[in-house]
Amino acid sequence: MTIPTTELFLIAMVIIFTIPYLFWRVLKTDYYAPLAVVQIIGGIVLGPGILGAVFPAYYDFIFTPAVIQSLNGIAWWAVMIFVWIAGIELDLKSAWTNRLETGVTAGLAMIMPLVFGCGAGIVLLNFSGGWIGPKGHDWQFIVGIGMACAVTALPILVLFLEKLEILRQPLGQRILRFASLDDIAIWGVLAIILLDWGRVGRQAMFLLAFFISAVAILKLMRAVKESDRWYLGLIWLAVVGFAADWSGLHYMVGAFLAGVVLDADLFDRTKLDRFRDHVLLAIMPVFFLSTGLRTNWDVGGLVVFGAAAILLVAAVSGKLVGVHLAGRILNWPKGEAHVIGWLLQTKALIMIIFVNVLLDKGIISNQTFTAALLMAVASTMLSIPMVTPQLAKLRNVVDKPSAEG
Template structure:
């Protein structure tokens, strides 16, 4: 009965499902307190994937998500996440971090280092069992990749959650952004190390040299341009950097981050920047969430994947909270301050999902590991607001403290 439908028609059915189902769950179920729309979209993507919808209704799954439709969806997803990562790079505020460098480096270092250590231990545990490490990975790449996935803070989602909590523009929100910004740079640096390909080292060195030269010229051009032209030229720059990075073997997402990181936030109106991020999340990022869900795999068994996800969640949350508590002791923060900051910084979601998508693309992890990490990211993000909101209500004066 489906033979008369064209690929375009089936693609539009898939788009209808992608945008309708998560919205209805979010709006009718009133999940916003525990699960913002982006989290519901990720969960829906998993439910629409091969492990759930594909297992229950295999014929309909194969009909809607056939190879041609998936190829079309993947193209949209790639561009969506490239824009999103570029905006995240633009929003890095390293000048503020430098002004408060002692506090920022101590906090960011412990916030990243402790969960990285805990995550690496969990990764070594997975390494002892078959089916978790990707076919092209070396042991150190797998362990470091899992460890960094546990250490990631999702800067864009953190911004959305702090907006919800009404602390983004307050001193505590700006402090947390400084810590997360430094960790964001470290994440992409570690990813570049993991992806280092000695067979392409010449290309990679050449890319970095060419990027340094063109960045100088690009920045001169952007200062000269009017703001309305900067957005358009920025997208051209994004495509060029992403292509060059992927050609060099570093993955196009590394290029997308670098494309944004060398742009200054003050080149753009902050309100327009916020709207850009909002519209990307609204209009095209749901396609990325769906394509991510389609990559989940439960072949090892649901119990094993959920147990692994639980272990990774404990490593991630405990590592982040312990690291921030140590930073709080060193910097003599008030009682309860470290707990609030730690719970906010353990937010995962988008950046971690992007990170593990890259690891899966490069066959460093298997789809089972990818699924466990994805579940961990969802649980981590869903914990944030319910835990932090009551704590903020008890410490309202903390919101207005600058340091």
Template sequence: ASWRGSQASPWQFIAGIGMACAVTALPILILFMEKLHILRLPLGQRVLRYASLDDIAIWTVLALILLDFERMGRQLTFLAGFTLVTVLMRRAFRRLPEADRWYLALVWVAGCGLAADWSGLHFMVGAFLSGVVMDGRWFNRERMDLLRHHLLLVVMPVFFLSTGLRTQWTLGGWSVLAAAALLLLASVAGKLIGVRLAGRVLGWRAGEASVIGWLLQTKALIMIIFVNILLDRAIISSATFTALLLMAVASTMLSIPMVTPRLRALDKAKSR
């Protein structure tokens, strides 16, 4: 099977695969931590902070991967315009009542997405940047949760259907399965080793690094978005797309079974 996309240079392909292995899906992570009853605990809040930093790094590198030197003028124009308009938008958000901020937020997200797509970056990069510069405290938390629920209920099935239609399960045969297994090994080992090293440097308690490392294995939703962008921009081939999806599903499925006993052991050690 051909793994690299038709428009990708070697460094873009390698960086794209590396970032795909590093993805953590915040929405799925939050659901998992709610199920484990640790979301509001100090450990859960730490995991959220680490996952948020992970997301920022991933989308920043993705923006670099998608830079098109032939359209550099457009992309620099977008970044300069985004910086300028962000200052004005933040002032407007602060002055508006909470009810009116929702309408402005929708226009802001759509505008950033369209502008990013025009510049040669993907619309998801623009949407992500638009969210980064907004403050969560500007919006009612209950309404935000309700909006997220309705979006997941209505939009996500269509998105998953679209992704499923693009997945070619017969392409590449066993080589795709082997690639998925190799990617899974790299993803799991990379995060566990990295988190364990961070734990030693920061002086975490015994067992915390393992729990955090396995929680950060959740990929599903964000990974699907990420690899769709790579496929849209021909950074990866259809065979690589399928292998990455298989890796994302397997990685996410491993998270809860691996975390649960380690979390129990951590609680027992804490109670002694």
């Protein structure tokens, strides 16, 4: 008997939501891995490399091409909304007010892991074949890997700061400023990596039209009531995402740009937080599963784990070195750089989105994507256990204003 695609799709949805939730709740992983991280791990486990290898018949039965295509459609829209919200939430005014500390810290926290990550990319290129994608140039691969090691995932960072009860404290707000500035740099570097000289005319047209349209949409948004701003914002998101993809910059770059030009004060902060939480709850798990479906272990499990270990060392050491250098320059209290450096290690979500784009564009291979995914999960899970003991010694720092007041 042939089972309709709709029923297979719903079976897949049951699996997507049930298995990660049970692991998260039963194993009580929230200390080191919030539900979103467990869902990312669940996507890897449910992908072809693990579930597909152990139970190929069941995997092929449920995850048919039609089901995968349906899941991908939801995943595309989910992650566009998520990145759009992340762009809206960037507090550029606060970053500018505290520009010395923010610039020094965010700069070193990005540049050092970028350099270390580029070194890791060179190692992978010279170690063996199969890491670079079919359309990637060496420089794109190296810079892409470097940036993947430098990423900090702002949404997961917010969850961790809430868990540690420092989100609304001066220390937490400083960390958010550092991560916010790096977020902008990440998308800027991605745009450079994706720059297509064959489409440079389209990309120039897109950027010109975008900046003109951004002025118009801001005026329109301020002229209407808030309930209408949500609808207009989502229309704006779809239009900019399409235009960016048409130009060759990828719809994810468009989603970020669509959000970053909108001021957060256009929306009620509580509603924006709830909307982000609802997206994480209702549709982002589909993105995590679709991400897991793209993992590949063809070069061998040990080799992929070895590559992930190289990337992890580069990412962690680079970020810690950069933040400790910033701490010395800015005369932070002893131990503060340790806390900030480890909290900026949270890479899940944004880094996964970043490497998804690199994979879409053929710059990295599925094997590299898998290694980067493992690195993102590991670095994120290390953050809370490494920070908690030191933070207990620095409770007086939590109430200390930033270096610039």
